[in-house]
Amino acid sequence: MxxxxxxxxxxxxxxxxxxxxEIAAELGLFASHGVPSGAGADTEFAGELGSVGGGTRIQxxxxxxxxxxxxxxxxxxxxxxxxxxxxxxYS
Structure with missing residues (x-):
């Protein structure tokens, strides 16, 4: 396909x-695995991702x-x- x-x-x-x-964090999701190490966003929001909306850590x-x-x-x-x-x- x-x-x-x-x-x-x-x-x-x-x-x-x-x-x-960012959106995954807002939805309370956390994706620590399978994230490319050079992605930037994975480390920038790592602290928020596990705690927003009482989210749990999942792959x-x-x-x-x-x-x-x-x-x-x-x-x-x-x-x-x-x-x-x-x-x-508007910018």
Whole structure:
């Protein structure tokens, strides 16, 4: 099965990764394993991730599809909101 996702702006990967961890923290999830050591966001938010919303420490492989979908949906909402701000002249 081939992926239809094409990397358009490779430099955005780190920012999207950071956003993923921020949102996971807000949802009370923690993903300490399987995180690339050079990702930046994994260490920056490590203290928050285990404590936000009474979350427990789990591996990304243990995150439910529903939670992963919530993270992806929240990323999309934030990106759209940021784009709307830029297009409306607010930065």
């Amino acid at each position: 081939s992926r239809s996702n094409k990397v358009v702006v490779p430099d955005c990967k780190a920012a999207l990764n950071q956003m993923k961890y 990304w492989s243990e995150v439910t599809s529903r939670d992963v979908g919530s993270i992806g949906g929240s990323i999309t909402q934030r990106l759209v909101a940021q784009a709307e701000k830029v297009l409306n002249g």
